[in-house]
Amino acid sequence: MSSYMYILKCSDGSYYTGSTRDLEKRVMEHNMGMGANYTRKHLPVELVYFEEFQRVDDAYAREKQVQGWTRSKKEALIKGQFGKLTDLSKSTLAKHSAVGKN
DSSP: OOEEEEEEEETTSOEEEEEESOHHHHHHHHHTTOSOHHHHTTOSEEEEEEEEESSHHHHHHHHHHHHTSOHHHHHHHHTTOHHHHHHHHHHHHHHHHHHHTO
């Protein structure tokens, strides 16, 4: 059975990242207010990206990875700008490194 990591765009323009075994049902649940607390407060939501996995634990691990990303990195993923992902990771690391030197 397939599993999915997905990104929803909320009514306020923010992104929500989740994982599920039934993508269509889960998006419908979010829009009916039966999803996460966050999406209930930001309806309606729109599915803007997903990845398919064979194992649910792989989808969940990917969800946790993407949840930690910056907005710009998520947008690059959504737009299929995969080359930007590495550059955006480097710029984030540089910022964190510079903060630690102060």
